[in-house]
Amino acid sequence: MSQDQLVQNTINFVKTTLHDAEGGHDWFHIERVFNTTKLISQYEQVDPLVVQLAALLHDIADPKFHDGDESVGPKMAHDFLKSHQVDDYIIDHVVNIIQHMSFKNSLESSSPTFSSKELHVVQDADRLDAIGAIGIARAFNYGGFKNRALYDPNIPPNLNMTKEEYKKSNAPTINHFYEKLLLLKDKINTETGKKLAEERHQFMLDYLEHFYNEWRADSAGHN
Numbered sequence: 001m002s003q004d005q006l007v008q009n010t011i012n013f014v015k016t017t018l019h020d021a022e023g024g025h026d027w028f029h030i031e032r033v034f035n036t037t038k039l040i041s042q043y044e045q046v047d048p049l050v051v052q053l054a055a056l057l058h059d060i061a062d063p064k065f066h067d068g069d070e071s072v073g074p075k076m077a078h079d080f081l082k083s084h085q086v087d088d089y090i091i092d093h094v095v096n097i098i099q100h101m102s103f104k105n106s107l108e109s110s111s112p113t114f115s116s117k118e119l120h121v122v123q124d125a126d127r128l129d130a131i132g133a134i135g136i137a138r139a140f141n142y143g144g145f146k147n148r149a150l151y152d153p154n155i156p157p158n159l160n161m162t163k164e165e166y167k168k169s170n171a172p173t174i175n176h177f178y179e180k181l182l183l184l185k186d187k188i189n190t191e192t193g194k195k196l197a198e199e200r201h202q203f204m205l206d207y208l209e210h211f212y213n214e215w216r217a218d219s220a221g222h223n
């Protein structure tokens with residue numbers, strides 16, 4: 001099977017598998033990460049097949065919806081690629097990327113067990129989709145799904161949560177900006193990713209300023 005055919009089959013598999021996924025992790029999230037991955041790859045020395053497969057398969061089974069089990073996604077990706085006679089070294093690389101993608105993994109203080117340029121590119125594309133206009137939409141969509149408040153002036157952000165506390169936290173969605181989204185800019189690996197992140201980061205800062213102004217009903221337009 002040609003590489004193009006394999007990528008197309010993977011697209012079909014992911015679309016089918018995610019047909020009823022929640023809005024923040026649906027096929028369109030994958031498509032955006034896939035497109036941004038291809039964009040960043042134009043400026044980086046990476047194996048194009050590995051980054052494309054990893055981008056497509058990186059959220060095939062969100063642990064949040066599998067009782068926190070982080071092994072379901074990597075195993076599904078492995079089994080899918082194996083059934084398409086993909087070379088083992090490619091499968092291993094793609095599965096490693098999927099296992100090491102998440103923000104929480106990167107927070108664990110234990111030294112990283114795997115790293116590659118391909119991981120860096122796909123990780124950047126995924127992080128970029130969590131910031132800017134789309135990142136804001138995804139955050140409030142997720143908060144709504146969890147029935148959380150938009151904002152509560154009496155509940156300050158907590159920057160010292162452990163992985164477990166973070167998972168259980170029921171904090172308002174605005175807190176998520178300080179606990180995660182505004183920190184992502186400095187975690188971007190590639191130069192291309194950093195340029196894209198800068199603009200999206202500034203947009204979130206502007207958004208928050210507008211949000212607080214409207215909350216206090218002292219919007220600048222009425223001064």
Ligand code: ADP
Nearest residue numbers: 024059126129130135138139140142143173176
């Ligand atoms: P990823 O895209 O890396 O798999 P996550 O599964 O952590 O990211 O989150 C998916 C989306 O939901 C992201 O846009 C993220 O910002 C958002 N999200 C995750 N946790 C929260 C939260 N506690 N409050 C608001 N949004 C959240």
Ligand code: NI
Nearest residue numbers: 029058059126
């Ligand atoms: Ni993702």
